[in-house]
Amino acid sequence: MSRARLLLLCPGQGDQHPAMFDLARTSPAASVLLDRLPTSTSGDIYANRIAQPLIVAATLAMWEAIRDFAPAPALVAGYSIGELSAYGVAGAITADDALALAAQRAALMDQCQQTHPGQTLLTITGLPLASASTMAASYDYHIGIETGEDTCIAGGPAAQADALQLTIEAAGARSKRLPVEVASHTPYMQSAVQPFAQALSAAAFGHIDIPVLAGISATPVSSRDAAIDTLSRQLAQTIHWLACMDAAAEAGITVALELGPGSALAKMLQNRHPHIQTRSVADFRTLDGIRKWLERACEE
Known part of the structure; x- marks a missing residue:
């Protein structure tokens, strides 16, 4: 059996x-x-x-x-x-x-x-989850999904996406913006x-x-x-x-x-x-x- x-x-x-x-x-x-x-x-x-x-x-x-x-x-x-x-x-x-x-x-x-217009999601790869959360928070982003020890998806204002991604890359990590217009799970x-x-x-x-x-x-x-x-x-x-x-x-x-x-x-x-x-x-x-x-x- x-x-x-x-x-x-x-x-x-x-x-x-x-x-x-x-x-x-x-x-x-x-x-x-x-x-x-x-x-x-x-x-x-x-x-x-x-x-x-x-x-x-x-x-x-x-x-x-x-x-x-x-x-x-x-x-x-x-x-x-x-x-x-x-x-x-x-x-x-x-x-x-x-x-x-x-x-x-x-x-x-x-x-x-309608309450928070202009939202998006982006990936963060190469940062420990605690570090990613702290970095995201400084741009009014929140971790929406934890997918690995050093990978996650964050959601927040689309207007801050470019600035957050530049900060992520400056820290030696990677980021990709997703084709989603709601900050899910935040x-x-x-x-x-x-x-x-x-x-x-x-x-x-x-x-x-x-x-x-x-x-x-x-x-x-x-x-x-x-x-x-x-x-x-x-x-x-x-x-x-x-x-x-x-x-x-x-x-x-x-x-x-x-x-x-x-x-x-x-x-x-x-x-x-x-x-x-x-x-x-x-x-x-x-x-x-x-x-x-x-x-x-x-x-x-």
């Missing part, structure tokens, strides 16, 4: 593309699901209001495509909007409700720009927290079949109240993704599959914990390829 423990990874924004549904659509069940959902990729697929529902749809469609042959997952973890997708994977919310909540989440985050999103908690409370939130790692605490969530609390608070609080990867390893995870689109989470986990066999669905051309890899990985 296999002792494999599978982790499913649900991505955030950044790697969406016009062909993001093609592989899932080779599954009849996933194709039926996608036909029911609003999944048009026309327009700016990087715009917050379009990107968040699309990412959720792509992730849940891929899970629908592979769930019949995938081993029962031991854990699910989602990065940013991916944490909402994770509750869809865990059976707590339907795909329709997940997309509706993603649209509400995006709208609430966009509204925060105090700039605080006014969205309570309304999103209310939206989650009003949704039909069922039993959580698979524990979901909360990004803000790296602890497994298995109750509705805890899910609503952590999903809403993560809008304005730092996501400790580094700690989430470590928590997965400590939970005995042996195999991990990112549901796509993209493979950023798989690459991060592979670099952090190379003993965990990790791939993304984006690495495969067919669903059968995913099935065969899962079979091999879970046998070893």
